[in-house]
Amino acid sequence: MADAPFADKPTLFTVMTPSLLHLYDLKQSIVVIIDILRATSTIATALHNGAKEIIPVDSIAACIRLSKQMEAVSAGERDGKIAEGLQFGNTPFDYSREFIEGKTLVLTTTNGTRLLHMALAADADEIITGSFCNFSSVVRYLGNCKKNVILACAAWKDKINIEDTLFAGAVVSQLKGDFTVNCDASHIAASLYETAKTDLFGFMRYQNASHYHRLMGFGAEKDLRYCLTHDNADVLVKYENGRLKACSTE
Amino acid sequence: MADAPFADKPTLFTVMTPSLLHLYDLKQSIVVIIDILRATSTIATALHNGAKEIIPVDSIAACIRLSKQMEAVSAGERDGKIAEGLQFGNTPFDYSREFIEGKTLVLTTTNGTRLLHMALAADADEIITGSFCNFSSVVRYLGNCKKNVILACAAWKDKINIEDTLFAGAVVSQLKGDFTVNCDASHIAASLYETAKTDLFGFMRYQNASHYHRLMGFGAEKDLRYCLTHDNADVLVKYENGRLKACSTE
Numbered sequence: 001m002a003d004a005p006f007a008d009k010p011t012l013f014t015v016m017t018p019s020l021l022h023l024y025d026l027k028q029s030i031v032v033i034i035d036i037l038r039a040t041s042t043i044a045t046a047l048h049n050g051a052k053e054i055i056p057v058d059s060i061a062a063c064i065r066l067s068k069q070m071e072a073v074s075a076g077e078r079d080g081k082i083a084e085g086l087q088f089g090n091t092p093f094d095y096s097r098e099f100i101e102g103k104t105l106v107l108t109t110t111n112g113t114r115l116l117h118m119a120l121a122a123d124a125d126e127i128i129t130g131s132f133c134n135f136s137s138v139v140r141y142l143g144n145c146k147k148n149v150i151l152a153c154a155a156w157k158d159k160i161n162i163e164d165t166l167f168a169g170a171v172v173s174q175l176k177g178d179f180t181v182n183c184d185a186s187h188i189a190a191s192l193y194e195t196a197k198t199d200l201f202g203f204m205r206y207q208n209a210s211h212y213h214r215l216m217g218f219g220a221e222k223d224l225r226y227c228l229t230h231d232n233a234d235v236l237v238k239y240e241n242g243r244l245k246a247c248s249t250e
Numbered sequence: 251m252a253d254a255p256f257a258d259k260p261t262l263f264t265v266m267t268p269s270l271l272h273l274y275d276l277k278q279s280i281v282v283i284i285d286i287l288r289a290t291s292t293i294a295t296a297l298h299n300g301a302k303e304i305i306p307v308d309s310i311a312a313c314i315r316l317s318k319q320m321e322a323v324s325a326g327e328r329d330g331k332i333a334e335g336l337q338f339g340n341t342p343f344d345y346s347r348e349f350i351e352g353k354t355l356v357l358t359t360t361n362g363t364r365l366l367h368m369a370l371a372a373d374a375d376e377i378i379t380g381s382f383c384n385f386s387s388v389v390r391y392l393g394n395c396k397k398n399v400i401l402a403c404a405a406w407k408d409k410i411n412i413e414d415t416l417f418a419g420a421v422v423s424q425l426k427g428d429f430t431v432n433c434d435a436s437h438i439a440a441s442l443y444e445t446a447k448t449d450l451f452g453f454m455r456y457q458n459a460s461h462y463h464r465l466m467g468f469g470a471e472k473d474l475r476y477c478l479t480h481d482n483a484d485v486l487v488k489y490e491n492g493r494l495k496a497c498s499t500e
Contacts, residue, residue: 016266017270020408020409023407158270159435162437165434181458182458184406184415185409187412187458188415188438188442191442191445191446192441196441207434207437210434211434
């Protein structure tokens with residue numbers, strides 16, 4: 001068949017919600033954690049602005065305890081707002097270079113942290129984080145890696161969302177020539193991105209995306225626009241030994 | 251907010267895979283079972299052609315036993331092929347009026363039957379089946395029902411597929427004015443359908459849809475084209491008392 005996938009290419013799958021992660025073999029794969037609004041956008045921004053490292057934790061209690069032990073900044077949200085007892089929230093604008101450079105951030109978020117720990121429990125070969133903020137670093141790294149890739153969307157309490165799907169679609173659109181993409185979710189995501197790409201913010205508004213409403217309700221239009229912009233914090237983010245760190249894309 | 255949903259409209263949600271069904275309350279809802287390739291297309295066709303009723307069962311063994319007891323036709327597939335021990339498969343072209351009129355069909359399929367039984371176990375208020383073959387009957391019924399709607403895709407072994415998503419999107423596109431659609435999966439499905447609608451078969455081919463390959467591998471292009479065509483077996487199909495039957499859309 002002329003359009004059959006080439007067996008020697010690595011595979012790429014899109015997992016639109018953590019509820020589907022168990023269907024995929026993560027052991028031989030790089031897993032890209034995607035939580036566009038706003039965890040992985042904020043992570044890229046803080047590391048791009050010189051944060052020493054980010055430690056993602058499951059609970060608010062762990063976030064408070066660990067940040068005190070390490071004299072680190074505590075940050076996190078629940079249901080899109082700063083969680084009680086923490087110093088900062090989940091908006092990328094909290095993490096300017098003046099503030100965050102050289103510091104350690106202990107972070108807990110609703111969906112992104114949970115997914116990262118699920119990927120870890122499933123023995124992912126390698127974990128990186130993805131956002132439009134660091135899009136080019138992500139695709140450059142994946143394009144060079146010659147490994148299987150799982151694009152894992154954090155979604156919203158296990159329900160599929162538009163923004164994480166759009167990012168997965170952007171990656172698929174860019175990399176489909178380098179991978180065997182025998183995965184309908186990837187094709188759906190890429191088609192959505194192709195429809196939306198000229199104006200991601202306008203698309204979110206037009207589609208009445210659930211997260212668009214949630215964040216606009218908090219007055220976070222600036223966050224939304226920032227998190228839907230390519231490469232404003234273009235750094236590769238890897239998770240190793242319990243820490244997210246900026247890395248070279250080579 | 252100008253574009254806030256009207257509280258007095260019923261809600262509409264799209265569930266792209268059975269793995270997500272538990273996130274939704276089915277008790278107050280009409281659940282539309284969607285298994286385009288090919289269970290729900292074949293069901294519409296057989297009933298449109300005068301089958302007395304269709305009894306969906308979980309297992310091949312139950313299908314053989316029950317069809318013998320009832321002197322009914324046994325049919326079903328596993329992984330897209332006629333299951334061993336059954337008389338017929340899952341292609342709509344097996345169920346012409348000459349053959350099926352007045353007969354009872356006992357049917358088991360890989361994904362659709364399982365989803366139907368999941369919806370039943372979750373106390374769905376009402377269950378109907380949806381396919382492009384009976385598109386107009388489905389949207390007419392849902393548009394008149396003034397009840398909450400769950401569009402439930404059978405998917406493929408819990409992985410999201412293009413064809414079920416396209417059908418959900420077609421329904422959303424048609425009915426979005428009548429429902430509160432605060433559901434990103436519905437918006438994604440509708441956007442996909444809008445992109446694909448001028449040539450659904452061509453879209454499936456272009457997207458390299460996994461099921462497109464699976465069925466084309468069986469030589470089932472005719473099935474594929476048929477199952478992606480609107481209203482060629484336009485009958486409303488309801489599930490009641492263990493049976494799928496043709497009903498009035500009023």
